[in-house]
Amino acid sequence: MAMVTDSTARDFTSTAVSFRHVAVPLSQRVAQVAAIAASEADGVDRDSRFPHAAIEAAREQGLLGAQIPVEFGGEGATIHDITEMCYALGRACASTAMIVAMHQTKVACLVRHGRGSAWHERLMRRIADEQLLIASSTTEGNNGGNIRASAAAIEVTTDAVSLVRDATVISYGAQADGVMTIARRANDAAASDQVLVVFTKEDYTLRPTLGWETLGMRGTCSRGFELKANGLAAQVFAEPYDRIHAQTMTPVAHLSWSSAWAGIAAASVERAQAFIRKAARGAGGQLPPGAAHYNAAKRSLIKLRALISSNLDTYVAAEFDERALSALDFQSAINLLKVEASELAVETVMSAMRACGLSGYRNDGDFTVGRHLRDVLSAPLMINNDRILANIGTASLMAAVPATLRG
CATH class of the missing domain: 1.20.140.10 (Butyryl-CoA Dehydrogenase, subunit A, domain 3)
Known part of the structure; x- marks a missing residue:
């Protein structure tokens, strides 16, 4: 995985990005993104396509990294800010709103439970700097959406972690820059003995298994994939x-x-x-x-x-x-x-x-x-x-x- 090793340069970049975005109130930037999302909402729905223009606008306006703490290059947006963001985007384009809502949920987990882990703190900086989009993989196999029971288990060595998962739904999986997923702690662990792990795009491959021809929310592109991931053991969250x-x-x-x-x-x-x-x-x-x-x-x-x-x-x-x-x-x-x-x-x-x-x-x-x-x-x-x-x-x-x- 390619990483910037000059922490001083990265800190400076993070601050510059943060100041550039914070100069304009978050609510105004959300409104600008919502206007773009609204303009393509009908096409996103009709063609069942990812809302590229809206998500690119969200990147440009710093929305994807807004929740990251200031110390890691973000602006420390609160849950009030995030819910207002989702409401405004929901009025414009449901698929865009749901993509942002799922991304922000993953970021919240990272912010609250990733502190103290050098790897997760570096990822927070990357999200703030690069405006990475994080997907979620919680549904697999035949569990019917029961996210408190996992079939697939991670395999952990001293330094590495690997996972093979039959993910029946990964919303915007093909368009994401990373994926956060749950899995059993080990092959002999109970289905409810789970860990959370996050992989960035260079860590995994996705093989399409199910399409996404649905009545609504067509732009979330929530297809099924076989997820094969290999990363560092440090990418597993320490908390259960x-x-x-x-x-x-x-x-x-x-x-x-x-x-x-x-x-x-x-x-x-x-x-x-x-x-x-x-x-x-x-x-x-x-x-x-x-x-x-x-x-x-x-x-x-x-x-x-x-x-x-x-x-x-x-x-x-x-x-x-x-x-x-x-x-x-x-x-x-x-x-x-x-x-x-x-x-x-x-x-x-x-x-x-x-x-x-x-x-x-x-x-x-x-x-x-x-x-x-x-x-x-x-x-x-x-x-x-x-x-x-x-x-x-x-x-x-x-x-x-x-x-x-x-x-």
Whole structure:
């Protein structure tokens, strides 16, 4: 693996990159990327292609490395910044938003659990400097999305690590600069005894095994691959995956995904609003029949945003409290966030389509909501809601029912 050995030069480069980006507020840079993402969203969906222009814009604007701490060349963006980023991109292009959400989840794991490891700290610098895009490989074989059980195991020697994995889904795998994956700790380890390991592009090969011809989220290019990787033993995270999963992977993923889905929902409500306003103007101020469905869409969007905000505040308050993050109450809530947010997002977009009527159902015209509906229908299936509810059933029964409104 090629690495810069002059740490002084790298530090200087990191600082220059950081200053160049921070000169413009992150929100403004996100807005610029969102505008580009929106301009290619229809083509990305139609052709089932990766959103190259949007992701290149995200690189140019420093979005991919924004979460990296300042000391490693990033700008230390917070989880609030990341969720706002996902929401804004979701309003523009669902595939772009989901790619960024998955990337930022992996970066969050690296930032929180990679400190103290020279190899992972160098990778943080590379992400900040080069704006590397990191993919995720958590689904394999026949595990049906159960990411707390792995089939493939890593093989570790004193200096090296290797892995062969039947990855049924690696979103944007062919376009990524690296992949973060889970695996059993050893060949004789239990399926739940997992580690997290990250490989950069020079460490692995991907052999396509499954295509990605889907109803929506077509631009994520979530194809299946056989992943063969060889790297350094230092690339394996020291912390057990169960801790990373509870403290970072699940909370950040569910907050980021939900924000992206909320963005899709908001875009559909905006189109419904424009349709109702135009129809009312044409009818001398009389509201069309679809106005009731617009109101329903607006209400469910308000609930969706409030749900995300509440869980976001809870996570931020406990972000560095391992005991609080591992508590049954928090784990149940953050898993239920994914379930409730995905269902509310679908409900919102469906109401928006009914508000627009045939104009929303059409795939052309200013009021089409077809792409939004097809994209958001993936939300309840992305780590299936039924699986989540089954997995947290016992924990929900054990968790106390709140005795106060703010308790």
